[in-house]
Amino acid sequence: MTIYDISKKAGVSIATVSRVLNGSDKVRPATKKKVMDIIEKYDYTPNAFARGMGLHSLKTIGILCADSSDLFLAKAVYYLEQELQANGYESILCCTGYNLDIKRTYVDLILSKKVDGIILVGSNFIGTNEDENQYIKDISSQIPTMLLNAAYDYPNVYSTLCDDYTAMYEAASSMLNAGISDILYLYNSDSYSGVKKRTGFIAAMEDNHVPDYEKLIFYYNGDPQRVKDISTFVDSIARQVSFHGVIAADDSLAIGAIKSAGKRGIRIPEDLSVIGYNNSMLTCCCTPELTSVDNRLESQTHQLVQTLLGVLAGEEMPKQSVFSGKLIKRGTTIF
Amino acid sequence: MTIYDISKKAGVSIATVSRVLNGSDKVRPATKKKVMDIIEKYDYTPNAFARGMGLHSLKTIGILCADSSDLFLAKAVYYLEQELQANGYESILCCTGYNLDIKRTYVDLILSKKVDGIILVGSNFIGTNEDENQYIKDISSQIPTMLLNAAYDYPNVYSTLCDDYTAMYEAASSMLNAGISDILYLYNSDSYSGVKKRTGFIAAMEDNHVPDYEKLIFYYNGDPQRVKDISTFVDSIARQVSFHGVIAADDSLAIGAIKSAGKRGIRIPEDLSVIGYNNSMLTCCCTPELTSVDNRLESQTHQLVQTLLGVLAGEEMPKQSVFSGKLIKRGTTIF
DNA sequence: CCACGAATTGTAAGCGCTTTCATAAAGGAT
DNA sequence: ATCCTTTATGAAAGCGCTTACAATTCGTGG
Numbered sequence: 178m179t180i181y182d183i184s185k186k187a188g189v190s191i192a193t194v195s196r197v198l199n200g201s202d203k204v205r206p207a208t209k210k211k212v213m214d215i216i217e218k219y220d221y222t223p224n225a226f227a228r229g230m231g232l233h234s235l236k237t238i239g240i241l242c243a244d245s246s247d248l249f250l251a252k253a254v255y256y257l258e259q260e261l262q263a264n265g266y267e268s269i270l271c272c273t274g275y276n277l278d279i280k281r282t283y284v285d286l287i288l289s290k291k292v293d294g295i296i297l298v299g300s301n302f303i304g305t306n307e308d309e310n311q312y313i314k315d316i317s318s319q320i321p322t323m324l325l326n327a328a329y330d331y332p333n334v335y336s337t338l339c340d341d342y343t344a345m346y347e348a349a350s351s352m353l354n355a356g357i358s359d360i361l362y363l364y365n366s367d368s369y370s371g372v373k374k375r376t377g378f379i380a381a382m383e384d385n386h387v388p389d390y391e392k393l394i395f396y397y398n399g400d401p402q403r404v405k406d407i408s409t410f411v412d413s414i415a416r417q418v419s420f421h422g423v424i425a426a427d428d429s430l431a432i433g434a435i436k437s438a439g440k441r442g443i444r445i446p447e448d449l450s451v452i453g454y455n456n457s458m459l460t461c462c463c464t465p466e467l468t469s470v471d472n473r474l475e476s477q478t479h480q481l482v483q484t485l486l487g488v489l490a491g492e493e494m495p496k497q498s499v500f501s502g503k504l505i506k507r508g509t510t511i512f
Numbered sequence: 513m514t515i516y517d518i519s520k521k522a523g524v525s526i527a528t529v530s531r532v533l534n535g536s537d538k539v540r541p542a543t544k545k546k547v548m549d550i551i552e553k554y555d556y557t558p559n560a561f562a563r564g565m566g567l568h569s570l571k572t573i574g575i576l577c578a579d580s581s582d583l584f585l586a587k588a589v590y591y592l593e594q595e596l597q598a599n600g601y602e603s604i605l606c607c608t609g610y611n612l613d614i615k616r617t618y619v620d621l622i623l624s625k626k627v628d629g630i631i632l633v634g635s636n637f638i639g640t641n642e643d644e645n646q647y648i649k650d651i652s653s654q655i656p657t658m659l660l661n662a663a664y665d666y667p668n669v670y671s672t673l674c675d676d677y678t679a680m681y682e683a684a685s686s687m688l689n690a691g692i693s694d695i696l697y698l699y700n701s702d703s704y705s706g707v708k709k710r711t712g713f714i715a716a717m718e719d720n721h722v723p724d725y726e727k728l729i730f731y732y733n734g735d736p737q738r739v740k741d742i743s744t745f746v747d748s749i750a751r752q753v754s755f756h757g758v759i760a761a762d763d764s765l766a767i768g769a770i771k772s773a774g775k776r777g778i779r780i781p782e783d784l785s786v787i788g789y790n791n792s793m794l795t796c797c798c799t800p801e802l803t804s805v806d807n808r809l810e811s812q813t814h815q816l817v818q819t820l821l822g823v824l825a826g827e828e829m830p831k832q833s834v835f836s837g838k839l840i841k842r843g844t845t846i847f
Numbered sequence: 848c849c850a851c852g853a854a855t856t857g858t859a860a861g862c863g864c865t866t867t868c869a870t871a872a873a874g875g876a877t
Numbered sequence: 878a879t880c881c882t883t884t885a886t887g888a889a890a891g892c893g894c895t896t897a898c899a900a901t902t903c904g905t906g907g
Contacts, residue, residue, distance in 0.1 A: 191865095203885065225626065226565045462767050514893055565895080
């Protein structure tokens with residue numbers, strides 16, 4: 178069933194059918210109805226490819242996500258999808274993994290589909306890595322590029338992020354203020370936000386003249402979903418050093434630390450305070466519940482889509498939208 | 513940059529360019545290289561729409577997922593994406609939610625993109641609901657239709673699933689064998705698998721002549737990610753009835769029950785045994801760790817894609833592939 | 848060195864839709 | 878009723894690519 182069939186059955190030209198299909202106002206209500214009825218009757222759907230050729234925009238956005246099974250990223254993708262949907266845009270998702278070459282392949286693939294914009298979710302090592310910067314430059318030279326939870330100052334790239342530096346600085350400060358200064362810092366990524374968090378933590382330590390804090394900064398190099406591995410990792414750390422606080426760059430790391438403490442008979446929060454990051458559903462899955470930094474994912478995704486829509490509409494939009502994180506206090510902290 | 517530009521620069525016809533683009537073997541190696549070089553040099557990517565018009569298949573699969581932020585579904589989507597990728601297929605994802613009308617809209621949308629097949633993930637109320645059956649029939653009359661974690665006997669629809677009935681029957685039986693017969697059954701969906709699980713549980717109760725077991729079957733009607741709400745829900749149940757076992761149709765429900773028990777000072781597993789379902793990462797996020805039924809998601813997704821590929825290749829493929837669930841015993845059970 | 852079949856390459860006809868431009872119909876004013 | 882402006886419709890030219898079919902070139906063997 179093509180537009181020709183419909184036009185024939187409706188007794189009009191294909192141009193008219195096309196017009197009602199595209200909601201043109203230059204068609205008489207009567208003809209419009211006549212065409213619509215035929216379309217309904219034969220359950221006709223226009224071919225997206227043919228459409229894509231003629232049309233300038235297909236109102237689709239490409240979402241590149243490192244790993245959609247990651248709790249945080251999955252949520253981000255979900256919000257983005259909803260938000261785009263609500264604004265009449267479709268989205269096409271690619272899970273790229275973390276390898277830069279593969280990511281580039283996906284970008285080509287998605288660009289060939291003539292999307293209107295690209296949203297990069299997770300795996301944003303901008304600023305950390307020169308190749309990654311180049312990657313962003315290459316994309317943004319071809320299409321509006323949106324960064325979630327990261328920032329890069331370059332034409333045609335827009336970003337929303339949480340002020341992770343300050344959020345982490347404050348999280349660390351509140352722990353220090355509670356008299357805990359031997360704080361284990363756990364992280365598992367040197368992404369843009371990962372670095373911001375870490376420097377925020379370090380700044381708090383420095384400003385408070387905490388000695389040897391860097392000996393308690395540990396990098397976990399495994400699958401963040403394998404909480405068991407994380408707890409084993411923390412076990413081994415606990416054998417080498419002692420600490421009365423844990424601040425983790427991701428909730429799952431914090432949960433791992435809580436598990437480890439449980440095994441070692443350490444009480445939370447009496448003997449150990451724990452703070453996570455992302456304020457994910459994991460925070461409520463343990464006992465006591467995990468204090469965590471909310472990095473405003475929902476606000477970020479909302480703003481990101483709004484900014485993108487503005488850009489596509491040719492408006493002048495903010496290059497960066499920064500939200501403030503907030504420490505959500507729960508049972509794993511005494512303060 | 514179009515195929516014409518390339519053909520001009522390479523000094524060949526567009527047909528030849530098209531041939532090297534499509535890896536035809538009827539091109540002389542020398543010409544092939546010549547064209548390739550130009551393509552590389554100008555970083556040319558063929559327009560996917562134009563391509564879609566001529567080409568029969570674009571090697572893309574549509575994935576319809578109810579909610580990609582759901583732990584289980586997100587994982588399913590992830591596996592599917594990977595598996596398809598590995599086989600040279602792209603995937604386009606739509607998050608549909610649970611409303612049937614909206615799902616239908618998405619189907620139209622995805623069909624208009626001329627995908628080769630459709631995979632339905634989550635929100636499969638087949639068998640439960642006549643409208644849902646019709647929905648499946650409508651899809652499968654147009655395109656090969658794959659069901660994950662559900663089954664429906666109809667031409668052109670293929671499915672992979674876990675034998676949830678038996679898995680749940682055995683989970684319940686092992687709890688009964690351990691001497692626990694007052695078992696709270698928690699569920700939150702009447703999906704295909706949801707119903708299977710429940711009937712499996714009921715069958716075990718019946719076969720063991722457990723009196724009044726149905727008074728301990730409860731339906732949770734909220735967001736499965738809000739563990740806090742779940743635990744509140746279980747609190748209220750505990751005020752009405754008493755139980756020494758919990759079997760949940762989803763890990764998050766089980767986690768909610770564990771939290772509730774913790775609040776009420778009930779020890780696990782001494783006073784209460786808990787079994788979850790899906791064997792998700794949540795199982796390792798609590799203390800003690802959650803015993804859970806593994807429903808073979810990875811195997812299912814693998815098989816699903818293999819079946820789909822077979823179907824697309826015109827081979828005769830199994831209409832249903834059933835895997836056996838397995839109870840993974842951890843700390844929340846005494847047996 | 849020529850003929851001839853095989854291997855390459857080119858030509859041109861779509862694929863289904865949008866959109867410009869021309870044409871026809873409708874509506875208003877006189 | 879007539880002429881002019883406005884509005885609705887149609888005809889046709891692409892959009893960038895694939896592919897059947899025609900044309901060309903290349904190798905052989907005689």
